[in-house]
Amino acid sequence: MEISNSSHRQMEWLQALRAFAALAVLLFHTKDAFSQYPVIQKILGQGFFGVDVFFCLSGYIMCLSCSQKVPGVRNGLRFLLMRGARIYSGYWLALLLVLAVSATGLHPVTGDWFASIFLTSALFGDQFLETAWTLVYELRFYLVIGLLYFFFSAKLSVRNITIIATLIVLYNLAYYAFAFDTIMGGVWPLRSTLNGFFLEFTFGMYVYMLNQKYPLQLENCLFLIPAAILLLAAGAFDLFFANFELLRAATYGLASMLILAIFIALENKPELRPFAWLVKIGDASYSLYLIHPVLLTLLFTVLYHYLPVRYFYAFFVFGIVLIVLASWVWFKLLEKPVFQWVSAFINAILNSPRLEQKNAGS
Numbered sequence: 001m002e003i004s005n006s007s008h009r010q011m012e013w014l015q016a017l018r019a020f021a022a023l024a025v026l027l028f029h030t031k032d033a034f035s036q037y038p039v040i041q042k043i044l045g046q047g048f049f050g051v052d053v054f055f056c057l058s059g060y061i062m063c064l065s066c067s068q069k070v071p072g073v074r075n076g077l078r079f080l081l082m083r084g085a086r087i088y089s090g091y092w093l094a095l096l097l098v099l100a101v102s103a104t105g106l107h108p109v110t111g112d113w114f115a116s117i118f119l120t121s122a123l124f125g126d127q128f129l130e131t132a133w134t135l136v137y138e139l140r141f142y143l144v145i146g147l148l149y150f151f152f153s154a155k156l157s158v159r160n161i162t163i164i165a166t167l168i169v170l171y172n173l174a175y176y177a178f179a180f181d182t183i184m185g186g187v188w189p190l191r192s193t194l195n196g197f198f199l200e201f202t203f204g205m206y207v208y209m210l211n212q213k214y215p216l217q218l219e220n221c222l223f224l225i226p227a228a229i230l231l232l233a234a235g236a237f238d239l240f241f242a243n244f245e246l247l248r249a250a251t252y253g254l255a256s257m258l259i260l261a262i263f264i265a266l267e268n269k270p271e272l273r274p275f276a277w278l279v280k281i282g283d284a285s286y287s288l289y290l291i292h293p294v295l296l297t298l299l300f301t302v303l304y305h306y307l308p309v310r311y312f313y314a315f316f317v318f319g320i321v322l323i324v325l326a327s328w329v330w331f332k333l334l335e336k337p338v339f340q341w342v343s344a345f346i347n348a349i350l351n352s353p354r355l356e357q358k359n360a361g362s
Contacts (some may be wrong), residue, residue: 014263024049025289031047048242066079087135090287092117095116098128106298
């Protein structure tokens, strides 16, 4: 879900897209505060599609990252360790915050300790941290890409990605066609692996490959805006589309792919730059994504217990701004320094003379 700190220039529009995605998820988790305003609640209730945007963006970034590295065990090991460090270093910090606040009784948590610490289950109910289930899919995607590209030298091509995507679609359609009762029950074999979320990663990969062959131009992508809106509207028509991954990929996922393409087209137009504050939110979007649920709990505790009702929405807006600022401070003071320390430690091990001699000997 993040753009790596590689030698290429920072992609500001993609950082802006990360900011929009994180803010959408943040606002999604505020929807219950607008129960008196059904229209606003319905709009905010669609903010979960920020997750779909993140998945598409991850597919794009992984293609970009792999294109700059030569396949091989050493690069594969570095890739997997760095990806794991990026996820876990930020996540464990946020998990400590959640557990600390939970100890006060303000933000009770339920779930499985092992799954919550090591991100082994994609089931929402297994996680102490509400947004952590998406990280499970990220880790599995990194593992698949690392093994296929670096260890087995499988080319990240349109053909190979289409084969994977087709298998996922056919597997899910078979259950929709022949075991619909199982689908409605919510549990079928490999649901947490061969599902629409992995299709969304491939959507981002397709955008990367298209942009490599035919650089996306903004004037040619404007028609994607109404198409994305129609897909989002189709998804919002019934909760069935949001709750079942294949249908979610066919609506919210495809919409996210089109939005990603638009932002890539903006990236290809160097004279256009996003607001600097939006880029900064994008830099801190992983922190915002992880810690906003517990910060919202604290905000609502203050709003509901210590402030007059007539000031609720004014202080609500102020509180949302504070949450964004707090996330940026968390990123600058904790997430970023810890990841830099962990990544330096990994590089020191992988670049050690002993390991160099071992690789040379093998």
